[in-house]
Amino acid sequence: MEISFGIEFLANEPAEKLAELVKFSEENGLKYAWITDHYNNRDAYAVLTHIGANTSKINIGPGVTNPYTRTPPQLASAIATVNEVSGGRAIFGIGPGDKVTFDGLGIEWVKPLSMVRETVEIVRKLLTGKKISYDGKVCKIKSAKLDYQKGAEIPVYIGAQGPKMLKLAGEIAEGALVNGSHPRDFETAVKLLKEGCEGAGKNFNDFDVAAYTSFSIADTKEEAEKTAKPVTAFIVAGSPDTVFEKHGIPIEDVNKVRDGFKESFGAAIKAVTPEMLDCFSICGSPDECIEQIDSLFKAGVTQMITGSPLGPEKSKSIELIGKEVIPHFVK
Numbered sequence: 001m002e003i004s005f006g007i008e009f010l011a012n013e014p015a016e017k018l019a020e021l022v023k024f025s026e027e028n029g030l031k032y033a034w035i036t037d038h039y040n041n042r043d044a045y046a047v048l049t050h051i052g053a054n055t056s057k058i059n060i061g062p063g064v065t066n067p068y069t070r071t072p073p074q075l076a077s078a079i080a081t082v083n084e085v086s087g088g089r090a091i092f093g094i095g096p097g098d099k100v101t102f103d104g105l106g107i108e109w110v111k112p113l114s115m116v117r118e119t120v121e122i123v124r125k126l127l128t129g130k131k132i133s134y135d136g137k138v139c140k141i142k143s144a145k146l147d148y149q150k151g152a153e154i155p156v157y158i159g160a161q162g163p164k165m166l167k168l169a170g171e172i173a174e175g176a177l178v179n180g181s182h183p184r185d186f187e188t189a190v191k192l193l194k195e196g197c198e199g200a201g202k203n204f205n206d207f208d209v210a211a212y213t214s215f216s217i218a219d220t221k222e223e224a225e226k227t228a229k230p231v232t233a234f235i236v237a238g239s240p241d242t243v244f245e246k247h248g249i250p251i252e253d254v255n256k257v258r259d260g261f262k263e264s265f266g267a268a269i270k271a272v273t274p275e276m277l278d279c280f281s282i283c284g285s286p287d288e289c290i291e292q293i294d295s296l297f298k299a300g301v302t303q304m305i306t307g308s309p310l311g312p313e314k315s316k317s318i319e320l321i322g323k324e325v326i327p328h329f330v331k
């Protein structure tokens with residue numbers, strides 16, 4: 001798999017603004033744009049449709065959608081629409097979704113692993129254009145058929161962190177979107193993806209291992225860090241202790257961030273240490289980012305997804321990625 005660069009945008013801005021940013025990313029050599037899917041933000045597929053109509057080269061898709069807030073046939077139709085409007089540039093990022101959100105919505109998180117596996121199967125079958133029925137552990141379909149985009153081939157990427165989900169991604173998908181910004185995050189992940197892939201008789205060299213990172217780039221390290229710290233504070237506060245054990249971050253330091261939130265957001269940000277920034281973000285000047293990205297590629301990553309917050313000024317960061325970072329890796 002050739003290495004490539006992708007970019008993530010939260011659908012927390014109007015579609016018009018997001019389309020401008022994706023267009024600018026396309027002009028700056030990014031190959032993939034992933035739009036997050038959370039029901040309380042702009043609808044990911046409506047945004048993707050607008051983006052598809054306003055770009056011409058970049059591959060676009062949800063990163064990631066889930067099979068609980070939309071049914072599998074609805075997902076098949078949504079991604080087929082994105083594929084149609086973009087002239088075949090759709091990519092289908094799917095994951096089990098966010099349990100906390102579902103609890104709030106009264107949706108039960110029933111068998112997420114089976115749900116993702118079966119949804120991918122159903123979406124692929126529906127995209128053939130044939131009438132299908134399906135009798136799975138969690139998904140049952142008596143008779144369904146898509147009336148357009150028959151035979152569309154849309155690459156599937158699974159958002160995966162847990163060992164079983166990673167193996168499943170290797171087994172059934174074309175790629176995986178793994179949340180992680182440090183080579184240590186990919187030691188076990190790559191092994192599991194490879195196991196899943198090879199267990200299914202697929203060639204792991206064709207599999208796209210995408211690092212979904214928290215990324216911040218600016219002319220100087222200080223500027224980049226200032227923007228990365230609030231996001232890092234949230235990541236630290238929301239991660240289980242096992243994550244800090246893995247990275248060797250003292251729990252006393254973590255508790256200072258957690259306690260900081262009880263006082264004020266500013267106090268939490270102030271408690272973020274350089275080690276936390278190193279483990280939970282790619283952050284710095286272009287040269288510093290290049291060094292950190294290089295270590296991810298060496299750890300087996302094949303797609304580097306520059307995610308939120310990007311930097312103090314999004315357009316400027318996209319330009320730095322396009323003019324200084326990508327040319328270092330992609331000739």
Ligand code: F42
Pocket residue numbers: 035036037038063064065066095096097098099109110111112113114115158159160161162163164165166177178179212
């Ligand atoms: N979630 C969103 O809602 N929106 C987004 O935009 C989004 C983006 C995103 C990008 C990259 C990424 O990696 C994740 C992203 N997520 C997003 C989060 C994603 O949806 C998941 O919440 C997250 O990836 C965590 O998933 P996980 O891989 O840890 O899987 C969970 C389900 C898990 O616990 N997995 C276990 C494992 O080992 O992989 C397995 C659990 C298991 O075995 N369950 C069984 C089953 O059948 O499912 C039994 C359960 C039962 O009910 O009996």
